[in-house]
Amino acid sequence: MSKTIAVLAGDGIGPEIVREAVRVLEVLQRDGLDIRFEYAPLGGAAYDEYGAPYPEFTQNICRAADAVLLGAVGGPKYDHLERPLRPERGLLAIRKDLNLFANLRPAVLYPELADASTLKPEVVSGLDILIVRELTGDIYFGEPRGITTNEKGEREGINTMRYSESEIRRIGHIAFQAAAKRNKKLCSVDKANVLETTELWKEIMTDLNREYPEVSLSHMYVDNAAMQLVKNPKQFDVMVTGNIFGDILSDQASMLTGSIGMLPSASLNETGKGLYEPSHGSAPDIAGQNKANPLATILSAAMLVRYSLNDEARARRIESAVQKVLQQGLRTGDIFEEGCRLVSCSEMGDAVVAAL
Numbered sequence: 001m002s003k004t005i006a007v008l009a010g011d012g013i014g015p016e017i018v019r020e021a022v023r024v025l026e027v028l029q030r031d032g033l034d035i036r037f038e039y040a041p042l043g044g045a046a047y048d049e050y051g052a053p054y055p056e057f058t059q060n061i062c063r064a065a066d067a068v069l070l071g072a073v074g075g076p077k078y079d080h081l082e083r084p085l086r087p088e089r090g091l092l093a094i095r096k097d098l099n100l101f102a103n104l105r106p107a108v109l110y111p112e113l114a115d116a117s118t119l120k121p122e123v124v125s126g127l128d129i130l131i132v133r134e135l136t137g138d139i140y141f142g143e144p145r146g147i148t149t150n151e152k153g154e155r156e157g158i159n160t161m162r163y164s165e166s167e168i169r170r171i172g173h174i175a176f177q178a179a180a181k182r183n184k185k186l187c188s189v190d191k192a193n194v195l196e197t198t199e200l201w202k203e204i205m206t207d208l209n210r211e212y213p214e215v216s217l218s219h220m221y222v223d224n225a226a227m228q229l230v231k232n233p234k235q236f237d238v239m240v241t242g243n244i245f246g247d248i249l250s251d252q253a254s255m256l257t258g259s260i261g262m263l264p265s266a267s268l269n270e271t272g273k274g275l276y277e278p279s280h281g282s283a284p285d286i287a288g289q290n291k292a293n294p295l296a297t298i299l300s301a302a303m304l305v306r307y308s309l310n311d312e313a314r315a316r317r318i319e320s321a322v323q324k325v326l327q328q329g330l331r332t333g334d335i336f337e338e339g340c341r342l343v344s345c346s347e348m349g350d351a352v353v354a355a356l
């Protein structure tokens with residue numbers, strides 16, 4: 001049965017990078033992948049057209065779709081708007097609307113780009129980590145919260161770290177399943193020596209391991225995980241953690257690669273529906289100049305094929321094509337180095353299409 005992909009180009013470089021990712025998916029479509037595209041605006045583009053960053057038109061298309069491919073939202077043109085109308089609100093709204101509780105962020109460093117990292121090439125070359133972060137719970141959402149005045153008359157800030165067993169189980173399943181498709185190593189990150197919330201987290205991850213005996217599970221305290229990511233990041237395959245630890249560790253891991261234009265992401269719900277987008281923003285400084293690196297968006301399309309269309313072989317085809325163009329020495333400005341060929345956004349897209 002045909003699967004529908006909602007395509008939300010968004011703002012800034014969004015339309016340029018999404019165009020290239022759609023061309024890549026169209027190659028697979030011509031090869032027999034049964035997909036169709038529905039286009040809708042999000043963020044500033046949606047505000048311009050409908051007066052809201054996540055209008056009903058876009059909601060209906062996204063709710064009916066099997067997966068959503070997004071470019072990026074935001075830009076200086078919209079900074080004066082009141083908060084509920086800002087482009088970034090559209091992003092929060094779509095995540096909430098589709099109940100996207102699992103955020104998957106790979107940090108892959110292609111050997112060809114090892115010099116882009118601030119770490120020594122031998123520490124990071126060939127790095128391939130997947131961070132699975134819970135996205136809708138934890139201290140970011142727990143109640144009670146707020147700034148109050150205590151009995152001594154002093155102001156006090158309060159947030160609550162909180163996870164229910166079912167919230168931990170559902171993110172655990174996603175992480176174990178992802179590890180089972182990769183190198184079968186899962187590291188659960190907690191602070192169980194101090195925080196009861198994560199003591200429960202650890203207990204449930206251990207319990208879930210019985211359903212995935214092929215995956216080898218380890219546990220690590222978050223402070224040690226932060227150190228190990230810098231010291232010896234290649235020890236990790238999949239890491240799973242809660243919202244706040246994941247927020248920090250996924251940014252740390254992404255910077256191991258040194259190139260923001262290369263990093264895809266996926267946010268999934270319980271039915272496998274997902275929102276796929278590059279980890280970077282709308283880069284207003286280079287928008288409309290055909291200079292942006294489309295590879296993070298193309299790699300996000302590969303994740304879409306893997307997780308929402310369940311087609312591992314075609315996902316790998318896209319990833320291999322990306323690696324091939326890097327081997328050919330093609331580079332957009334953000335990853336350019338001496339001796340390589342500088343290409344535009346659309347030329348990079350052409351090269352990936354040709355490599356496919």
Ligand code: NAD
Pocket residue numbers: 013017071072073074075076088091260261277279280281282283284285286291292293294296334
């Ligand atoms: P940014 O990621 O857009 O840009 C940071 C720097 O990286 C810029 O110099 C930019 O030119 C460069 N860059 C980013 N992506 C690139 C690519 N694909 N190719 C080449 N260079 C690239 O972050 P920012 O400047 O902090 O934010 C700009 C706008 O994007 C803001 O409005 C912000 O709110 C929004 N934003 C959106 C998202 C999202 O849609 N998920 C995420 C982050 C920021």
